Amino acid sequence: MKLRVNALEYLVDPPAERLLVDLLREDLHLTGTKRGCDDGSCGACTVLVDGAPQHSCLTLARLVSGRDVTTIEGVSPGRLSRLQRSLVETGGLQCGFCTPGMIIAALALLQRGTPSRDDILEAISGNFCRCTGYAKIVQAIERAAQEEGGR
Amino acid sequence: MNGIVGSRVPLVDGPLKASGSALYTADLTLPGMLHGAIVRSPEAHARIVSMELWRAMEEPGVSAVITGDSYPRSFGVLPITRDETMLAVGKVRFRGEGVAAVAATSPEAAQRAARQIKVIYERLPEYEDPEASAATVTEKIHAHSPGMTNLQKEVRQEFGPVEEAFRTAAHVVTVRGKFPGVTHAALEPHAVLAHYTPDDRLTVWSSTQVPHYLHRALSEVLDIPEHRVRVIKPEVGGGFGGKGDPMPHEIVAAALSRETGRPVRIVLSREEVFYLNHGRHPTRHTLKLAADAEGHLMGFDLDALIDGGAASSFGTVTTYYNGVLATGPYRIPAFRYHGRRGYTNRPASGAMRAHGSVNTRYSMEVAIDMLAEELRMDPMALRMRNFLSPHTTTINEFRITSNSVVRCLEASRARSSWDTKYRKLPVGRGIGVACGFFISGSNSPIHFTPPFPQSTVHLKIDVDGGVTIHSGASDIGQGSKTIVSQIVAEVLGIPLARVRVAAVDTDSAPVDLGSYSSRVTFMMGNAARCAAEDMLRQWQKAAEEITGRPSAEFRAHDGRLEAPGNISISYLEAVHQAMRHHGALQSSGAYESPSLGGKFKGARAGTSPAYSFAAYVAEVEVDVDLGRIHVKKVWAAFDCGRPLNPMLVEGQIEGSIHMGLGQLLGEEMRYRGTRLMNPSLLEYRTLSPVEMPEVECLLVGEEDPEGPFGAKEAGEGPLPPVLPAVANAVYDAVGLRFTELPLTPDRVWRALRQKERGGGLQKPPAPKVDAR
Amino acid sequence: MLADPFELHEPASIAEAVALAKRYCGDVRFLAGGTDVLPGLFRGLHTVRHLIYLGRIPELHVFDPIRGVFGAQTSMASLERDPVVRQRFVAVSLAAHAAAGPALRTSATLGGNLLVDTRCTFYDQSRFWREANEGCLKADGTECRVVSQGSRCYAVYSGDMAPPLLALGATVDIEGLEGRDSKPLEDLYSPGGDGRLSHALPEGALLVAVRLRDPNLWSSYSKLRARGAPDFPEGSIAIGIHETDGRLDHFRIAVGGIDTRPLVMNEITRPWLGKPMSDEVVEATVESVGRRLHPVANTALLTDYRKHVVTRFLRTDLARYLALRSKELTSSTPAGRVG
């Protein structure tokens, strides 16, 4: 089957039970997408499928054939996007393990316009971070949103 | 001063992490790599009668199956209590313990094969309660416990006239605290990749906080000389103490690699991480404080019983810490502590952020709040009356140097408008205060006899002008790479971008005791500063050779070496000049801890070259109808000496508050007997972003005389005060004392309902002595 | 986490899907968003060798909030965000918003939510965990671990969408072996009250669509969850009300997260039809509904608390309706909360 990931086409033939997260990490070596839990509860594996955030650990790889997958590697190849830069500069990441999923979740939010603080909290409520206490993540997303707005 | 230290420098590895390019252990693959899986015991305490392995061997893709019998050597993070084996030998001690392991061509094949291994167990009596462990038992969990008990450690300490203090005190308050276990829940599940190569060398990549301890354990258990073992630490996705011990799966992967001659990777599932645990000890204790009629503390008495689970881990230290870390920030003229740690058939407890001090701190600060009420004093005033001064000694002979606790309390009082709120907010709203005290690195290294320096840093610079830092300290997300880069760049007067930190690799990095006990900034920071100063001297000497001006005149600034009279050469010129003599330049710096502590048994536990202090105020709103505690805001005044990077310090405080509030409001290793009921992130409930309060960090500490650039720790000390600050605020709001955690809404609601039945909710009485 | 190998079928029509289901009868499951099926497979809760993916069937994707028709494959995200749904079927949009987290709601479907497996702390565990506990009635065991000597299972119905849809009087279109059928949503849930069955849809039958007739009802949805993040309901309550000329002609209440199926309180609400909504109705209703709630200790929070909160929600939501009623009532006023 054909699979589009980060605007590149791949030819793959995963078994039915192959999860998207494993296909990305193990077969395509796109290890930016992380795995933090066994049951869809941490959000570290979040990727965009046709622009919407989705847990790649609860998605069968075969079912995304023909759809557009964006992983952290595809967010802004080669340089950091505004959001990514904001996260770094604001201190919205520490160990960085939640960061790829967090960025994808926030990206999906920012695509929908300028969010309120509550929108941001809600948008990342499925993304677990053990390090930051979320405060600086929220700040970073707010900052990125303002910059996008004032562009 | 070059202004690099003290500024809000973003993480040097931030761009790698934000782009998904940072590599963590589970991201690594090697050609020909196999995958390991561990068979785990469904029994909590049982003899292994037999194991049937052949079915697993015959599964497709299986290359090796091993059991504990071939690897019986025990290990443990403390050399005095080695009671773990990489796989169970003869019997299992907790549900989830490894009994066998498989290496196969894919994770699926390995797991499938693991499922084919049939083990027959003979059940033994299960122990879930450390109280029972302290009494006579019919079956010992570990043979080395004293007599017929399951005790692991017992500590008794007494200083000053305790009996007399409690006999003559005007006020005595008692808190009976009960705390369930909580766990680190770092987002990255533990992972390891091991490669045993035909030259008889073992290389292990692992998500560990202390490569050096793993290095030793691998060597000991697998009987490979240390110089043939190499441990590399890739990025680590959080630790909080949970990656501080050498862990069984790390050794298992190495063993499987040696058996198969191929690289073997093991990535734990989240459920397995819960069984690994080594988290905060479930605790029951009785804490008593005595005070005179003016509110001077007279005595402290604590009896604590902690549940160690099935292994020792850091438990001996924990048992001490439960008591000794309560000797600050207040002056305690008489102190008694009795602590016991019992083995149970639950996953081992160990060190978790703010190790050993959280539960005692909770009850202590609640007790002070109670005392204040009895004395009709404002709790801030009572605290002010009792603080240790700077440059003093505690009752158990801890050396206190810098201490800004008074400034902390004043800052949080002012910023929170305490005086207008305490006992004055309407029913349902409240404000509370609590203080904190924590070590800045343990002064007594676990392993080092004869005494080596605690921390060593090497620098190297070659023709390209980039300075490479070699250090054995692990950055586990707290930003130690950034701090060490800042220190080196500051001393050498070069831009941060000219500094790079080599990955921790025991082949090239000097030994370091790793990231725990909040030792990195202080100890590694001092070592880095020494190393950089050594390097600078080489540059200065070269500058003298070039310019003829005395080396001592040169200051490093902006990438140049400048001397009075407009003499200025670029640092690269100096480097190249110096290199003529012996090529690439190297320098080394070390931190040796001073000799501290008294002469009595256990005197070294808790000694540290410096201590952090804190005073937090929390404001809450209690939804009486739904039993919910909404923490509105926390004013976190913290004394970490001089913050080398305020942004990172704030990050540590905010993260600590998240974790501390998690323990207070929802987190719990929920057991039924020995059975862990919630081994998942859905059911082990950390605080969601929605419940996180606003946090205002007040970094008011003065420079520490011995810390690098005046800094002390900020990684663990920020955690403990938040729990009692909120609990005291809840008391201010609804007049209810909670001494059993967690304060989930259902339990709060039940307590509120009982209280309402007993006469309704009301504000506790206001003090007669106000905060001044 | 290991799923046994299975075969994935991707039919393009309802007929094809039903035929496949018939062919592999006993060894098959429909796969919608997969957010419930897949964790179940990894944990070995179900071991089927055939999954029939429903995402490629256009008819199941019908989304027509104006006519009130929602195909089973409607995503929770679109229910949550669509402005028309938010205006006409407030409780539906609130419930969708309150379920799981945003990324899950992209994949999670309405159909899957209505048919989501019942939950219990002793059941939603890995294969290893359950084997170590020797299973239970619902999966590979012989005893209930919650109610000793229980002869049935008390696993909790924990979908968020059923209560609001029941309160609004939804009907469902079902494609069975005997063809298309339309019935009240209630009929999807087994009256027997055994948590082993999460629903009463015959094996192989396909939920096609949900229909809501009346866009003018006032509705509310309130959910109790352990924290403000992706947590299942520990109790939830939905209300649908309509009065004509000051008299109730629609009054329905449905409770989720408490029993083995969503509880529809028709016996309690029906007698009030034809009468005006009043404080008296509120009091009597809260009282009677409270008596019908019998949670057991198989979720995170204490049972008496769950019961308390649900009745408290009911009281405040009805009170809110009463307050609005005295002003000019619009169906677009959002009501409900997540507590």
Ligand SMILES: Cc1cc2nc3c(=O)[nH]c(=O)nc-3n(C[C@H](O)[C@H](O)[C@H](O)COP(=O)(O)OP(=O)(O)OC[C@H]3O[C@@H](n4cnc5c(N)ncnc54)[C@H](O)[C@@H]3O)c2cc1C
């Ligand atoms: C971390 C986490 C948190 C969650 N939180 C919540 C929550 O708060 N509230 C909540 O309600 N749910 C929650 N869920 C459960 C689940 O995500 C939702 O219920 C979701 O809506 C299920 O839809 P789905 O499309 O993914 O269903 P699937 O998993 O695809 O299917 C669920 C069931 O329905 C059957 N099915 C699906 N469609 C049809 C059809 N058209 N005809 C016949 N049978 C069908 C399937 O065979 C299966 O038995 C959570 C899940 C996770 C992993």
Ligand code: SF4
């Ligand atoms: S209620 Fe009883 S039978 Fe049902 S899942 Fe829970 S333990 Fe099993």
Ligand code: FES
């Ligand atoms: S790995 Fe997908 S949600 Fe945790």
Ligand code: FES
């Ligand atoms: S930065 Fe470590 S989990 Fe978020």
